[in-house]
Amino acid sequence: MSQLFTPSPRSTDASGAPQDLASFPSLRGRSVFITGGGSGIGAAMVAAFAEQGARVAFVDVAREASEALSQQLADAGLERPWWRACDVRDIGALQTCIAEAATELGDFAVLVNNVASDDRHTLESVTPAYYDERMAINERPAFFAIQAVAPGMRKLGGGSVINLGSTGWQGKGTGYPCYAIAKSSVNGLTRGLAKTLGQDRIRINTVSPGWVMTERQIKLWLDAEGEKELARNQCLPDKLQPHDIARMVLFLASDDAAMCTAQEFKVDAGWV
Numbered sequence: 417m418s419q420l421f422t423p424s425p426r427s428t429d430a431s432g433a434p435q436d437l438a439s440f441p442s443l444r445g446r447s448v449f450i451t452g453g454g455s456g457i458g459a460a461m462v463a464a465f466a467e468q469g470a471r472v473a474f475v476d477v478a479r480e481a482s483e484a485l486s487q488q489l490a491d492a493g494l495e496r497p498w499w500r501a502c503d504v505r506d507i508g509a510l511q512t513c514i515a516e517a518a519t520e521l522g523d524f525a526v527l528v529n530n531v532a533s534d535d536r537h538t539l540e541s542v543t544p545a546y547y548d549e550r551m552a553i554n555e556r557p558a559f560f561a562i563q564a565v566a567p568g569m570r571k572l573g574g575g576s577v578i579n580l581g582s583t584g585w586q587g588k589g590t591g592y593p594c595y596a597i598a599k600s601s602v603n604g605l606t607r608g609l610a611k612t613l614g615q616d617r618i619r620i621n622t623v624s625p626g627w628v629m630t631e632r633q634i635k636l637w638l639d640a641e642g643e644k645e646l647a648r649n650q651c652l653p654d655k656l657q658p659h660d661i662a663r664m665v666l667f668l669a670s671d672d673a674a675m676c677t678a679q680e681f682k683v684d685a686g687w688v
């Protein structure tokens with residue numbers, strides 16, 4: 417029986433990914449750039465692409481976690497990912513990293529706009545400066561990363577951009593209105609660029625996770641009420657894990673998804 421239908425706890429390999437799931441030969445040797453790849457869902461995607469034989473580059477502010485991930489993958493016999501400490505609020509620094517990584521790994525066939533910060537705030541507490549800062553992490557980097565990789569993708573004859581959205585705002589989640597605004601804009605980014613990029617066979621899609629059990633989510637927000645909310649809202653009983661999102665992203669990055677563009681793909685266990 418397929419592992420997909422095995423209830424948790426599911427057997428996993430060294431990187432935490434479920435075993436015996438699909439491999440995508442078209443990803444072998446492809447260069448992939450991921451923002452916020454040092455921990456959480458981003459780290460699962462870095463590992464998942466490395467396992468597929470892709471050449472992975474990522475940026476993150478978390479130096480320790482990024483180095484540990486890089487070492488873990490090298491220890492597992494996989495290609496060590498290229499990574500740099502980079503704060504994506506600095507668009508110039510992000511552009512420099514993309515350019516330097518492309519020089520080392522080759523033009524990027526895949527871009528995953530993953531970085532985000534879901535810090536809590538209230539309607540009353542938000543100042544114009546805080547609002548701008550939230551957009552500088554949660555909205556702006558994706559556009560400029562796409563702008564930076566598009567010429568290389570054109571040269572390659574195509575590419576795949578995957579933007580991480582969220583089902584949180586779609587389920588009317590509270591406590592993070594600025595994050596909700598930024599995340600709702602992801603579908604606009606995807607659909608607003610799909611025709612332009614599509615002329616060069618560059619596909620662009622949104623992947624919207626439900627509530628995924630990253631270390632940060634478990635530490636900060638998974639309390640007794642959270643458990644009840646999961647049980648009330650999800651159609652499936654298992655908790656979403658970072659690799660559940662990575663599997664969808666692998667598919668969209670691969671040639672198996674050759675005619676998928678301008679869409680949103682939800683991985684939320686049926687929450688919204």
Ligand SMILES: NC(=O)c1ccc[n+]([C@@H]2O[C@H](COP(=O)([O-])OP(=O)(O)OC[C@H]3O[C@@H](n4cnc5c(N)ncnc54)[C@H](O)[C@@H]3O)[C@@H](O)[C@H]2O)c1
Pocket residue numbers: 451452453454455456457458475476477478502503504505529530531532533534553580581582583584599624625626627628629630632633
């Ligand atoms: N975890 C969830 O439940 C959930 C739900 C819906 C959507 N998402 C989306 O999935 C994506 C990944 O989420 P996650 O839960 O893994 O997030 P996370 O907060 O666990 O990880 C984000 C990563 O980005 C890095 N980062 C934060 N600010 C940065 C900055 N200014 N510059 C560079 N790096 C920075 C962090 O160090 C971290 O490694 C995000 O786009 C998020 O909106 C997550």
